[in-house]
Amino acid sequence: MLRNPGSKEMLSVARKEAPADISVVGGRVFSPATKEWIETGLAIKNGFIVGWGDHEAHEIIDVRGAYISPGFIDGYVSLEYTKLWIDAFVDAVLPHGTTAVASDPYQLTSVFGVRGIEELAGAADKLPFTFGIYASSSAQSSQFDSTGEHAGAIEIARLIRDYGAIGVGGLLNQTRIINGEDDALAKIAAARGLRVVGHAPGATGSNLDAYLSAGVDSDVACLTYEEALEKHRKGMWVFLRHGTIRHNIEELLPLVAKYGTKNLAFGTDERDLETLAARGHIDDCLRIAVENGIAPEDALIMASTNPAEFHGFSRLGYLSPGYQADLVILPNLVDFRPSMVFQKGTLVARSGKTMVFTVPKTSPPPWMLETIQIDLAKIGPESFSLPQARGQLVKIISLGQNSSTVKEVEREFHADDLSISRLAILGRKSLGKDVGIGLVEGLGLTQGAIACTVARGPHSLIVVGSNSAGGIEDMAIAVAALIQMGGGRVVVKNSEIIASVSLPIGGIISTLGAPELLKELQASDAAARSVGTKLDHPFTGLDQLSLAVMPELRITSLGSINVVNLIKADPLQSN
Template sequence: MTDALKRLIQAAQQPEEADLIIQNGTVVDVFSLETFKSDVAIKDGCIVGIGTYPNGKQVVDASGKYVMPGFIDGHIHIESTMVTPSEFSRALIKHGVTTVVTDPHEIANVAGTIGIDFMLKDAANADMDILMKLPSCVPATPFEQNGATLTADDLRPYLKNSAVIGLAEVMDYPSVLNANPDMLEKVRMTIDAGMMVDGHAAGLPDAALNVYSTAGIRNDHEAVTAEEAIARVRRGIHVLVREGSAAKDLLALLPAINERNSRRFSFCTDDKHLDELAEEGTVNYAAQLAIQKGLDPLIAIQMATLNNAVCHGIDDKGAIAPGYLADILITDSLETLRPETIIKDGRLLDLGALRSIRATVPEAVRSSLHLKKVTKDDLQIPLQEGQKAWVIGVVPGRIITEKIAADVQTEDGFFVSDPENDQVKMVVCERHHQTGSIGAGIVSGLGLKRGAIASTVAHDSHNLVVAGTNDEDMLLAIEEAERMQGGLVIVEGGKVLASVPLRVGGIMSEKPYEEVIEELHALHEQLATLAEEGQNIFMILSFLCLPVIPRLKLTDIGLFDVESFQHIEVGIPM
């Protein structure tokens, strides 16, 4: 380490010894929100100088262009892209996202530490830096069945891994409020290690924010209104402005951001489907959208770079300055932010040379679907004629739902899907331990007109979730998902119309991202014949199982009221 630092100090004094010089560019200064003309000198993957440097071992001419830091995504679940970390990197880095902070709680809920180990090992093959926050809530709640339980003792050894930088979103607020010993130990050991703890304050009142901040949890990505964002900032909580596939909060939060408080905001993605990610990127897209809606481009860039680095305690990324790692983008526009040149770790990145690396997947992760036989009787929802029912109401563009008391269609004492009124049956089948546990409910707002869809991507426990207009198609969708050992399925009229196999824990594919995108496009083409356009139904379906997001959700144990934090019956007493 001493020799390495000595070389950098020498290069700072003798920039002609630099490995790479970026000349004649306009540097984006994210510290002071200004731009200035300067060359940039790079040695051993690190920036060693800004100034005038006529010579270098390798020179890049940036005349008429802007030199800015690589983008940092402050919070993303790689598993939600349905590809492995190395493939995720290959799909995203072309957009200039050179670092992501990820929470592997999806695979951890399926396979525990085996899943975490797989993610770390494959992430080491990535071209971008994939930094990990340890999953704090596996399981997310005690109100569903998942594949593993991770205690503080299970997580502690990972704090020594150089790719691990903190504790991921603490979703189990009651455990914090009630000072659960294991949860407090997870928080304490992380802070004692000099690392940050992420929050998850979805739908919580201001008093709960006081508890989170008091516990040392100082960021959150669940603000959905400007008022909620301001309440967090006032309590010292950094706001991660989320813009993904299902949860799109950026436009609602923009009014809260100004020049005085912008350092307390940054961009994140949370969850984004692969086809959208490959086409748009993640936080680069959020920055572009914010700029289009009137945010100062320099603030938007700051939120997508330096602010995320500071939020997560990353002290050598996010800026063009001596001593910072040379993750650099060269672009001709501060509005579109499309990188013409990407420099990663001080080396010019050749996107055409990036090759797919087939991940080595443990057998326990490849064969993770253990489902007890499901029959038509298992799908039934008893209701008397004229009895109202609690219905999960989808909210477009949000992962929160409505709790609706509605008149529904019945036949012979059971609910019958009514696609004309946008009320269809939904079931969640436990798939980790063959318990046979099945929860059934009613959902409105999916827009499904015919057939059935099934998925083993169901946050956070990733049980098998199915929605359909008839029981026969729902049963076939379940059988096909089991045959594939996980994935997405569309069925109509007793036929499988399309599918996307996801053999890695039932949530990720083993294939190159380009092939997965082709499968997704074929899936969406078939889905368009069965459902209303304009919504990503599979993404919506995956969040209808998450019992830490208001207001009404469905788990394998049954219908769950998030506000009262208890399971309730579908039928409302007459």
């Protein structure tokens, strides 16, 4: 993404022969190249910085000794995790200093295929924001998923050619790449020199060599420092992420302390709205880094300059003449809470709030609101029963507190054991024919049921019911409610719906703004805890159970899957 030459009008301002639109004075400007803070003014014309120093201008903004940083860039995000449509997402992150993101919308791909990415790209063009979109290849993340749309090499090439996709993402199945499967290699080749964002947790040694040789040049999912160090040594870009459940910043910051910032950047990945509201966005990554001993200058480079370089945002990442005037005004370098945020020379946020009328409303088309195609008449309490299970040794998915890794364990299943819950997943387009059944521990349900249509992979409908009297009846009530709502979250207790959240866009995204949606999400979390779950993020924990490319035991609409051995794992058959 090359920078366009400036206009004659801009050059006249640069030569001080004409006034700037805005002159930002009284601040200390960050130079990523030298890691210095320069006491100088910034002249802005037509949304671009055209000079340093004193300039005549139509408007003078005195920041009174504040620090001026390039706009923050989220190096890797899936906005679907916030459950906000793109306009509400931009409205929520601008006050935190984020003026650009690189989004891997693999969840939209899973539900809508390339049409979803096309719609997202069209909506992004209307917003005061740099919204880079990767052509996400993810659809059926596993051969054991029965539903989910497909994005192949041809579709990826079209997204890059016609919609400006900045590379290839959604490569969640590292095994297919390492084994050199034709479809995986074809998707990488479709990038045609653009970036390929990888997802290879645990890949080291010869497996990593094969992964890199296939053409992947980054990883967003390192699990340990040792793994990240090997990838870093081999020239791979490594993203230090801090989502809601998955976060490795603290683990990987020693890379920065020992080797510097080269090929390292921040990303929020799957940060949900509750975490965004409580902790912030990329500003939170900056706080964590500095609290752990990283120099503010190094942290800012990973929050702006480096992600701009990696993703080809050639107009961003510096405050030099010729660069877009995305500025974050920081009173200090400790909490990184902006007092003002400028995007392309326009003040878009002040004191933690987006300026009124800054973000125009965008609405998804009707076809994005009709995606749950399950025949309600075919679903009842009997759909979730395991009549032969009680008293015998069974396979159970074991979910840890706030962990993205789940284990396979064997235990006896007894009628009075409330530590085990029934688990079912229904293909969203299977008309009720595909229902995978399993058992799970760690959710802690002692009564009722919780259900949602945000389930990793193809985003099928997933429901968990307690092993108490009435549990399977509550599961059926929850499923019926979600089908009628068109997707979302539901909590049922004693045959009554006590909380619900409507997510009509593909069953994964709301049409509400952040404040309204946050209240509903918090109420649903509280309701889930009232039926016994002890998880900090109960629905996010539920979401982890269906990602059938991550070890060890997962659930899909075709049943329980041992991901390590790539075989179906009947919960009623012990090893």
